[in-house]
Amino acid sequence: MPHPTSVAETSSLSRRDFMKVCTTAAAAVGLPAWAGERMADDVAKGKKPSVIWLHFQECTGCTESLLRTSHPDVAALILDLVSLDYHETLLAAAGVQAEDALAKAMAENDGKYVCVIEGAIPTREGGRYCTIAGRTALEIARTVAGRAGAIVAIGSCASWGGVPSAAPNPTGATGAPEVLAGKTVVTLPGCPANPYNLLGTVLQFATFGTLPALDGKGRPSFAYGRVIHEDCPRRPHFDAGRFAKTFGDEGHRNGWCLYKLGCKGPQTHANCSLLPFCEVPGAWPIGIGHPCVGCTEQQIAFRVPLHTTVEVQKPTGPMAYPGISPERGEVSAVSAGVAGLLVGGLAAAGYVSSRKLAGQEPREPPKEE
Amino acid sequence: MPTVSRRTVLGTLGGAAALAAAPAPASARAPKPPHGDDLGLLFDSTRCVGCRGCVARCREANALPEDVKLVDGAPYDAPLDLNDRTLTIIKRTGDGPGDAYVKAQCMHCADPACVSVCMLGALHKGERGVVAYDVDRCVGCRYCQVACPFNVPRFQWSSATPRIVKCELCRHRWREGKGAACAEACPRDAVVFGTRAELRAEAHRRLDAEPGRYRGGVYGEREGGGTGVLVLSALPFTALGLPALGPEPVPALGETIQHGIYQGFVAPVALFGALAWVTWRNRRASGGGEEEP
Amino acid sequence: MAHASVAPVAGPLLTRGTKLALALAASASVLVSIRLFAGLGSITALNDGFAWGLWKPLNVVTFTGVGAGALGLALVAHVANRGRHHPLVRSAVLTGAITYTLAGLSVLVDLGRWWSVWGLAVPTRWNVRSVLLEVALCVVAYCAVLWLEVLPVLLERWRDAPGARGRLAARVLPRLQRMFPFLLALAIVLPFMHQSSLGALFLFAPTKLHPLWYTGWLPTLFLLSCLSMGFGAVIVIDTLSHLAWRRTRDVRLCGSLALVMAALSFAFVALRVGDLAASGALRHVTGWRGVLFLVELGLFTYPAVRVLRRSYREDPGLLFWAAQLAVAAGAMYRFDVYLGAFTPGMGWSYFPSLAEIVFSVGLAAAGVALYVVLVKRLPILSGVARAAERRPEAERLRAHA
The missing domain is CATH 3.40.50.700 (NADH:ubiquinone oxidoreductase-like, 20kDa subunit)
Structure with a gap:
């Protein structure tokens, strides 16, 4: 030494x-x-x-x-x-x-x-x-x-x-x-x-x-400057919605996202994932399959229980992209029905009243001025 | 009894038809070509890997909230399309090999339909060719949404004081010497910010360097009279959701016809004069002003 | 002339009909108050693809199309000087004033930033390239002109009244009458301008309007169809008014208008089909939009052909039916351009929400109620109640004597 x-x-x-x-x-x-x-x-x-x-x-x-x-x-x-x-x-x-x-x-x-x-x-x-x-x-x-x-x-x-x-x-x-x-x-x-x-x-x-x-x-x-979640090696699993749900389950063994096990990565500011401890890659909680405990954060470490999930502050989309022309807009069956009834009712009323009128009122004799 | 013949009314209607007729002199409208020092973007869909850094950075730069949806219990920023809080978005054409990522945002046309139709100039051509929005002049008529061939302007449907939302090329950052945030975020130079001259040069450099990589030239050089955003693609541009536009600006035909009819306001004034005269003569002939309307 | 027989309908204002109309109008105003606080999305099914929904083609373009009867009669009665049509003029002008007012109200509700419309009054703010600006200014001006045309009806009643009202009427009436030729010329030029421009609005969406509807002749087609449906509306409203209050009328007046209506319809169809044939767009007559196109043409053609026969157009029932079809034809053309043939693509679809329909119905009901009230209190309608005068034929002859 x-x-x-x-x-x-x-x-x-x-x-x-x-x-x-x-x-x-x-x-x-x-x-x-x-x-x-x-x-x-x-x-x-x-x-x-x-x-x-x-x-x-x-x-x-x-x-x-x-x-x-x-x-x-x-x-x-x-x-x-x-x-x-x-x-x-x-x-x-x-x-x-x-x-x-x-x-x-x-x-x-x-x-x-x-x-x-x-x-x-x-x-x-x-x-x-x-x-x-x-x-x-x-x-x-x-x-x-x-x-x-x-x-x-x-x-x-x-x-x-x-x-x-x-x-x-x-x-x-x-x-x-x-x-x-x-x-x-x-x-x-x-x-x-x-x-x-x-x-x-x-x-x-x-x-x-x-x-x-x-x-x-x-x-x-x-x-x-950034939270663990932003540079996490398991981030693609989060984005794709692949989560370990209990320790030792299939997702955990496959190295999936630990968010649901209480990972504090989304709120913990640190560069653990970018600069390995002691030059050993993976020598940090998430690297060995344990959720981040948020040790740098006063509001989290020794305060929030280890397996409580935190809110994701900077969410981005899942690895699924909208298509060029996603279907949008709704056709409500009720309003379609009401519109149909209104138009049909108007047409029917118009037709029926014109037939009645044709029957009731005598035709005007043609006259020239 | 009629003092004015059927011929007169037909003549009047004829004049009216001329007022509303289609053929009009082409000189009614001056062309508005793009300038080389206009600012814009180059989007190279063959380089985009779909990381969506541009979408996130755009939110940050424009202080827009995420469009968060819960998927499988986890929150995602997952807008389906451009919307009242999303100025740019990455879409994907398909799911197989040969598909492409597509970045959608305002194309910043050289001669935009939205600007032509906007009643009080809320949407206007701002400095350096940007299609800018001035909320104080907007009445919320949404004609811009109807007219835009790219379906870009979005409206805040659930706001009591809504505004139109669309990309303005981060013009609020220009005086800090910064360009469009999306281009800043792009790790692959798929989105490049610059002047039109630079972007065209870069686009052609890429086309010349790897001709086999691309297809169909540079979208936006001529389309719709030129757009501030240029696009390179390996797929047909229509597959990217870009409409097949001719070299004519989108508002050209409408303005040619409308401005032809109303050129100098001659036709309406002439019609007004003729009608007033005919009515006045008719009334005098049928006994002066006694008769009310 | 027929004016001798123009008189208020009289009778109670609060009937079952007007109460129903007011209830509908009240529900519309409830919807408006929701929209004021929660935004347009709270009551409409509008979206970024279909930024204009039911209210534009119905409340604005079809309502004013119905109101275009005022324009049609101005041309027939004053420019062509067919004096015998004067009995229809007051009702048509009132209809126009009401429908244009409703259209203006509907636009205000539809505008996202309605409080900013003051900008329209400031010429330095205008974008003179904008067609919509021209429409907006014309519609506001024309609405004022229409009410100015209705004003003499009220002033005439006041003329004989003692005091200030009488003096005011005595002062204003002659001036209005002197102004009349200019007012009338405005009342023709303004609707010519904005009714054609209501079509021109879609010249600026070349990629979104179906090729069967997109043409440089849109302004002309809108003008022709507003006139044909305006004449149809005059006949429909005249028939309904006389049915409702059992008043005498001269069907032949309407019959002759039907001929003008037919001529305009033929002109519309000829221009429409001829233009599409010339541009080669007729090959797009496929699919359900092709069906829309054919139904639309049929609606224009059928009543126009039928009223060519005198016995048909002088039968009040058949004429009524033909006029309704002509109004429906104009309305359908408008709906097609604004919604049916409007294809923003990109996966967008739209159908009006129940609240949108209720608002439109409430607006129309308010218009009907206003019409009924004014007609009952002011000398608008021609003819006399048949209950009082059992010899309509004699009355009619006397009127023309």
């Missing part, structure tokens, strides 16, 4: 690998390929962004998934690409030494470092439910983030509270954006978040000093 202070030495990766990862990250953020090259060059020149990583109320799942990436070793790459100056899980130091490292990193890169927050922040009773070195999470977050150049909240916990905030939320757990109100916090919700989304965001900041375009909830549009 790479040590934060030994990133340079452990790097056994070629420039080729660097380029590959940087370009992938650049592509994820929506930057052109040359941006990836520039990132790689910057790293080669030793210009690495300083990152301070804070842990609060969480399961360390986001860090774990970051470290569990497969070949090429993205974890190593991330750690090569950035200067990870403080990270409680990966830090060799402990106690006072660790706190010194934090203070030093903040002082050296004052106003320039990237503050990554993992985990929710408890707010009830002054935040006493999460305390590190005598300081509450609330205090640490405000201090460290207050002097950062960019703030990234990774995972659903840091983004909006995540599991710790689930009802009844005894600690008053909440996301970083609420605690750091007034500051721009890039949120990367997900349980866990996709490491590439972090990489892309951090590299863009390091290389260009800018943040990717964000939506109203601070989520980068490149990753959270």
Whole structure:
């Protein structure tokens, strides 16, 4: 496992690998390929962004998934690409030494470092439910983030509270954006978040000093602009009306749409289907035959029961097309009957009355004026 | 007793017949040819894969709600045809091999029937050749629907304040430098937005590059006096639901006849004068104005 | 002249008949109020393929065709100066005024954005290329002209009244009479224009009108057929009026109109068949539209041929029947062009909804009620009630003396 202070030495990766990862990250953020090259060059020149990583109320799942990436070793790459100056899980130091490292990193890169927050922040009773070195999470977050150049909240916990905030939320757990109100916090919700989304965001900041375009909830549009349903590999089955109805039924075995099993894809903003976790294609809920649980969405995850279906917000048609001249227009039997009776009645009345008239009234003798 | 003979009335009727007669000078109507810098679309049905991205993007760009239907318990945006909330739609000619996807929307004729018949110019030729709609001038008579040979204009039948709904080539996006949203969405260049000159060049480039792929030239170059939307196809155009139109604009005959009759308003005024004179003379001959109508 | 015998019918206004008519009109107005809030689709079967339904060919084109009797009599009685037809003029003009008013009302109900019609009064907004604009303006103007022609009937009653009404009548009547030649000329030119244009409307749908009906002669055919059915309607209404109130009448007046009607019908048929033969469109006489075409021609031809015989056209019953057929012929031609032979294709079909039929019937009933009320109170109809005058022959002779 790479040590934060030994990133340079452990790097056994070629420039080729660097380029590959940087370009992938650049592509994820929506930057052109040359941006990836520039990132790689910057790293080669030793210009690495300083990152301070804070842990609060969480399961360390986001860090774990970051470290569990497969070949090429993205974890190593991330750690090569950035200067990870403080990270409680990966830090060799402990106690006072660790706190010194934090203070030093903040002082050296004052106003320039990237503050990554993992985990929710408890707010009830002054935040006493999460305390590190005598300081509450609330205090640490405000201090460290207050002097950062960019703030990234990774995972659903840091983004909006995540599991710790689930009802009844005894600690008053909440996301970083609420605690750091007034500051721009890039949120990367997900349980866990996709490491590439972090990489892309951090590299863009390091290389260009800018943040990717964000939506109203601070989520980068490149990753959270579309709902799972829009890019779902099972989408054709939805469009054709082919649904798995129970786990293990024929439709489920055939890989059909999981919507009716409670898939939250239609309302979940994330790019899981486009950017596989840990480079393993299919390594995400829908890929393994489980409906999307909506882990990125505050309104869904840990709130809506797993197998409750959600409304489809952006429906498009089934894979059946209308013909050139579909039959339209109705002929109501009732009105046809009434029309027939009216016309027939008028004609009959006219005929009968004219016959009667012909019989009753004497013919006028022809006369010339 | 009659002071005016039967011949007079026949003469008057003859004048009337002239008023309503068919033959009229061809000069009554100036041709309205398409311009090269008119904006339009090229639809290449051989390239369309039926993804309907254009339909979805059109809704987005024009802020139109989906036409949602429940099929097997699941909701779909599945309009049957152009309708009061659908400006463009992808249809399919058949179900077998050799079938084709067809995109329907306003054809933006160079000399449109809908514009000719519209009483107060609600439908009019706007800038860059677009057939534009001005709801404030529309009285909802729906003559445009009767006259359009492509059955394009749609009416909001279930609205108390209905309007005509039809494609306007996303003209509200032009000042942002954007063209038709449908063309933007097309992943296969089956729908291309551009000026008529560009689109014709592109259509002919495709025809020349793969002559075996297409059939029947470019629909809309001449049909109905030229349309802003050009179509390429491997099937006969009638199979795509496009009417077989001659090179004459659709409103040409009607306008030639009507404008011939009413040219300078000479015929109606002359008839009016003749009738007033005859009636006046008749009444004087039969004892002045005593007789009421 | 026959005017001596023009008098109000008198009698109670609220009879069983007028009550029924008012009830029908009331149900029509209920439908209108639904349509006002829920849109046209709520009560009609109209669709985007058949954007014009029952109301256009019936309420507008057939009603005004019936009202074209006013045009026909204006030509016969004033231009050709056949003075003896004057007894029919007032009834025909009133019929015209009522039918054109109903047509205007129906159009207002049919217009999706009816509140925008004010634009028609602003010339800078006009699209002068539009045939429908010409129709709309002509119909409005002609409707006004028709009521101006009816106005003297009312003013004459007021002339002898004391006070303001009498003074007003005394002032306006002579002016109206001086204006009369111009009014009458308008009353001929305007319907010539819009009745022909009601056909010209479909010149602009060349791909949708069946080839048996689509021709450059549509305006002329509509003009001819409005006159033939107008004359037919004059005969029908005259017969019905005299039947309803048992009044005396001169059948020969109607008989002579039947001859004009026949001439117009023959002209229509000749132009129609000749044009189709010349253009080679007669080969389209197939299928059920071919049948429609033949029935239509038969309806025009049969009464025209029969009334050529004097004994036929001077028998009130037979003449009545022939006139009804002539009206039906004109109506059928109109229905064919507007609906039967209108083929938008693309899978569209249409049949009027029950509500559309009820609205049309209610509108017609309102017209009949208005006619009855006006005829009972104003001197419109010629002849006298037979109950009072048991010697119609003598009355008629006196009238012509």
